[in-house]
Amino acid sequence: MPQYILRRLLQLIPVFFGTTFLIYALVWAVPGDPFAGKCGQVACPPAYIEMMTAKFNLDDSIFVQYFKYLGNLFTGDWGETFNGVSVGELIGNAYPVTVRLALIAVAIEAIIGLSAGVLTGLRGKGFLDNLVLMSTTFLISIPVFVTAIVLQIVLGSELGIIDASVSEDATIGELIVPGIALGSLSMAYIARLTRTSIAENRHADYVRTAVAKGQPRSRVVGVHLLRNSVIPVLTFIGTDIGALMGGAIVTEGVFNINGIGGLIFRGIQNREGATVTGVVVLLVMVYLLVSLIVDLLYAVLDPRIRYD
Amino acid sequence: MRASRGFWGATAVVATAALLLTACGGGGSNENKGSGATDANASVSVYGTEPENSLIPANTNELGGSKALKPVFSALVGYKSDTAEPYNLMAESINTTDSKVFDIKIKKGWKFHDGTEVKAKNFVDAWNYSANGKNGMQNASFFEQIQGYDEISAKEPAVKEMSGLKVVNDYEFQVTLKGPFSVFATKIGYLAFAPLPDKFFADPEAFAKAPIGNGPLKFVSRTPNQNMKLTRFDEYQGEDKVKFKDLEVRIYTSQETAYQDLLSNRLDFMEALPPAAKAGGKYKTDLGERLVEGNLLGISALALPYYVPGYNNLDLRKAISMAIDREQIVKTVMNDTYAPADGYVSRGIEGYRPGVCGEFCKFDPVKAKEFFAKSGFTGKLTIASNADGGRKEPLVAACNSIKNALGVECDFVPATDFGQWRSIVNNRQLTGMGRSDWSADYPSIENYLNPRYKSTGSSNDSTYKNPAVDALLTQADQTADKAAAIKLYQQAEDLIAKDLPQIPVWEEKGVGGKSNRLKVAKLDFGRLADYSSIEVAAK
Numbered sequence: 001m002p003q004y005i006l007r008r009l010l011q012l013i014p015v016f017f018g019t020t021f022l023i024y025a026l027v028w029a030v031p032g033d034p035f036a037g038k039c040g041q042v043a044c045p046p047a048y049i050e051m052m053t054a055k056f057n058l059d060d061s062i063f064v065q066y067f068k069y070l071g072n073l074f075t076g077d078w079g080e081t082f083n084g085v086s087v088g089e090l091i092g093n094a095y096p097v098t099v100r101l102a103l104i105a106v107a108i109e110a111i112i113g114l115s116a117g118v119l120t121g122l123r124g125k126g127f128l129d130n131l132v133l134m135s136t137t138f139l140i141s142i143p144v145f146v147t148a149i150v151l152q153i154v155l156g157s158e159l160g161i162i163d164a165s166v167s168e169d170a171t172i173g174e175l176i177v178p179g180i181a182l183g184s185l186s187m188a189y190i191a192r193l194t195r196t197s198i199a200e201n202r203h204a205d206y207v208r209t210a211v212a213k214g215q216p217r218s219r220v221v222g223v224h225l226l227r228n229s230v231i232p233v234l235t236f237i238g239t240d241i242g243a244l245m246g247g248a249i250v251t252e253g254v255f256n257i258n259g260i261g262g263l264i265f266r267g268i269q270n271r272e273g274a275t276v277t278g279v280v281v282l283l284v285m286v287y288l289l290v291s292l293i294v295d296l297l298y299a300v301l302d303p304r305i306r307y308d
Numbered sequence: 309m310r311a312s313r314g315f316w317g318a319t320a321v322v323a324t325a326a327l328l329l330t331a332c333g334g335g336g337s338n339e340n341k342g343s344g345a346t347d348a349n350a351s352v353s354v355y356g357t358e359p360e361n362s363l364i365p366a367n368t369n370e371l372g373g374s375k376a377l378k379p380v381f382s383a384l385v386g387y388k389s390d391t392a393e394p395y396n397l398m399a400e401s402i403n404t405t406d407s408k409v410f411d412i413k414i415k416k417g418w419k420f421h422d423g424t425e426v427k428a429k430n431f432v433d434a435w436n437y438s439a440n441g442k443n444g445m446q447n448a449s450f451f452e453q454i455q456g457y458d459e460i461s462a463k464e465p466a467v468k469e470m471s472g473l474k475v476v477n478d479y480e481f482q483v484t485l486k487g488p489f490s491v492f493a494t495k496i497g498y499l500a501f502a503p504l505p506d507k508f509f510a511d512p513e514a515f516a517k518a519p520i521g522n523g524p525l526k527f528v529s530r531t532p533n534q535n536m537k538l539t540r541f542d543e544y545q546g547e548d549k550v551k552f553k554d555l556e557v558r559i560y561t562s563q564e565t566a567y568q569d570l571l572s573n574r575l576d577f578m579e580a581l582p583p584a585a586k587a588g589g590k591y592k593t594d595l596g597e598r599l600v601e602g603n604l605l606g607i608s609a610l611a612l613p614y615y616v617p618g619y620n621n622l623d624l625r626k627a628i629s630m631a632i633d634r635e636q637i638v639k640t641v642m643n644d645t646y647a648p649a650d651g652y653v654s655r656g657i658e659g660y661r662p663g664v665c666g667e668f669c670k671f672d673p674v675k676a677k678e679f680f681a682k683s684g685f686t687g688k689l690t691i692a693s694n695a696d697g698g699r700k701e702p703l704v705a706a707c708n709s710i711k712n713a714l715g716v717e718c719d720f721v722p723a724t725d726f727g728q729w730r731s732i733v734n735n736r737q738l739t740g741m742g743r744s745d746w747s748a749d750y751p752s753i754e755n756y757l758n759p760r761y762k763s764t765g766s767s768n769d770s771t772y773k774n775p776a777v778d779a780l781l782t783q784a785d786q787t788a789d790k791a792a793a794i795k796l797y798q799q800a801e802d803l804i805a806k807d808l809p810q811i812p813v814w815e816e817k818g819v820g821g822k823s824n825r826l827k828v829a830k831l832d833f834g835r836l837a838d839y840s841s842i843e844v845a846a847k
Binding site: 046051052256266270 | 314343358359360361362373376441442443444446448449463511516531532533535559561562564565566568569571574698725727
């Protein structure tokens with residue numbers, strides 16, 4: 001197992017360099033004037049263009065630019081946006097909010113999805129089963145932005161239960177409704193995955209043995225059945241966390257949450273190369289680490305899985 | 309038994325969720341109907357967007373930065389919010405006999421927010437810094453009329469000061485222009501001409517993080533992409549004091565979300581409304597009495613570049629102009645948030661005359677067809693623009709109007725965003741008509757004509773070149789007497805109207821909204837809230 005972990009960590013390094021170089025090249029080597037439209041209705045004065053070109057090393061070849069950028073990165077300087085704000089500061093403000101939102105969304109979708117899946121998987125046909133099936137189909141078919149906007153208008157503007165946008169503190173309470181909007185799609189998938197998995201494993205031999213041994217039902221379901229059935233769900237949740245850490249652009253936009261999704265969206269819109277590259281580098285790292293953790297969790301959950 | 313258990317289970321879940329949401333979801337909206345008294349210590353929030361450049365007056369020329377910086381700095385001259393008339397704000401007097409040498413006296417005893425006094429040299433040093441090519445300030449070109457600008461605006465200037473600026477004493481300085489320019493006394497109200505405290509010159513970068521100005525509001529803090537906070541400067545001496553305590557410029561990614569906040573009174577002021585609110589006139593019912601209307605100094609036109617093959621044809625221009633049903637488009641597509649344009653200068657500017665464009669801006673499909681036949685134009689017509697921000701719909705409608713009236717194919721060609729769009733126009737890469745909107749930097753007829761219709765203008769999107777117009781504009785620039793100058797600008801406008809280098813289409817009316825908390829809130833011509841007009845109702 002330790003060898004496996006070491007191997008995976010070493011694999012991170014070429015992937016990191018490969019993806020970050022690709023992103024850097026895509027952002028900065030794209031033809032077109034990076035200063036277009038930065039000066040409003042008139043063309044930018046040449047002195048301004050010169051100063052910015054020097055600041056961002058745009059005159060060097062793409063490889064030299066990339067290595068200078070990496071050099072800065074490893075000393076902690078993530079660069080500056082065109083309007084002089086430090087990218088590190090922007091990421092530092094936005095990331096905790098995104099993490100909170102992602103965790104809330106995952107918690108909501110896991111709790112509701114797993115409970116619904118377990119209940120219906122065990123019971124089979126019935127009112128609850130039909131309810132869950134129909135509501136999951138409904139949730140899957142609605143795009144996230146529709147859910148988000150409907151929740152915002154109905155709960156926020158019409159009924160006044162919540163505020164239409166999230167304040168600058170972005171407390172956990174305020175993030176519940178955005179979390180629901182964000183997690184609605186995944187919740188549906190988790191419910192169905194769990195339901196199928198449990199229904200499949202319900203008739204396995206070890207379950208019959210456990211019941212025959214006289215184990216209480218809660219232990220049979222909660223310990224034996226769940227641990228084996230949850231592996232596909234875990235894969236799904238793992239990739240979901242990775243994706244959510246990447247920021248939910250639409251939900252963040254609708255509820256005005258100052259998270260990574262909005263940051264990267266604005267960066268792309270305004271051609272802020274430094275922001276986009278910085279955030280993507282961070283996301284690549286996070287995603288790789290999360291998938292490593294998920295893989296390790298398999299071994300924990302199912303002792304039959306070995307990695308060496 | 310099972311069915312009802314499932315049913316009650318579901319109900320229990322829903323009930324818990326509802327209670328949880330209400331408890332944790334933050335307060336609801338506060339319905340506060342304004343009464344008579346004003347709360348002088350209230351806080352106000354306005355809709356904002358992230359500034360595109362650093363927060364220095366000489367580097368800020370877009371709305372995001374201006375919203376925060378305009379109340380922080382007071383220039384020599386201010387503009388009244390409803391008529392856009394210039395008045396002496398920090399200037400005690402501006403005297404000139406020939407519109408070339410200006411003797412400017414400033415009021416005594418005005419302080420910067422850090423306590424230091426505003427002296428004449430703060431203006432002169434600030435202007436020299438901004439014009440200096442080494443500093444790469446975006447608004448450098450605003451100083452181009454001052455003698456000495458050409459030397460200092462070079463990349464590595466040999467001089468540090470413009471020869472045309474001279475400090476006479478602590479409260480008086482003299483400006484010498486390259487040639488007479490009657491609009492100068494109006495132009496110096498623009499944000500770029502603000503004074504800067506001595507602290508700025510020591511460390512401009514640190515200053516940009518916490519600007520120190522001499523205006524009615526002082527800067528408190530900024531969280532990028534989130535908000536900018538300002539508070540009242542109690543020692544402010546100008547006429548445009550504010551009647552509230554704190555201002556938050558709250559930055560939204562989505563204008564729709566800001567609108568929802570405005571409706572539920574969490575946001576106090578929006579100077580523009582999102583397309584979703586304008587559709588079908590929904591904003592009128594949503595806002596009712598909370599609607600704020602103003603007179604924006606902006607004009608929209610279609611540029612027909614002379615470099616596009618086939619467009620160097622006056623009959624074609626007349627045909628296109630008369631084929632656009634401005635009244636109908638403004639009413640149906642734009643829901644009365646715009647008004648049809650009939651000249652090259654917008655309403656409310658001194659020197660505006662209605663009907664300059666004359667018959668060519670009136671919808672007349674019969675005459676349009678005649679001109680089109682006379683022009684002999686073959687091929688397709690296109691209108692290009694960036695498609696976001698509600699720009700697309702009216703132009704598509706204009707294209708359809710042209711199609712129906714002239715029977716020629718007309719398409720809308722989108723550019724990805726504003727930046728790419730401007731670079732296409734500035735690099736002369738248009739292949740058809742293009743949207744050419746203009747917002748006045750300062751309220752003068754000169755600002756509408758010189759940048760757009762002078763052959764050397766910075767925003768001459770059509771590449772229009774008419775020596776007679778150039779001569780008239782230069783003559784007008786150099787006329788000392790303001791009234792006489794305006795007459796000359798008007799003559800130039802008449803000549804321009806004959807050539808139709810751009811087709812005037814409509815003017816933005818300025819429609820915004822305020823929350824229930826504000827008793828009074830006005831919109832000023834620069835698309836900002838008129839901060840000095842805002843009054844918050846006492847609870």
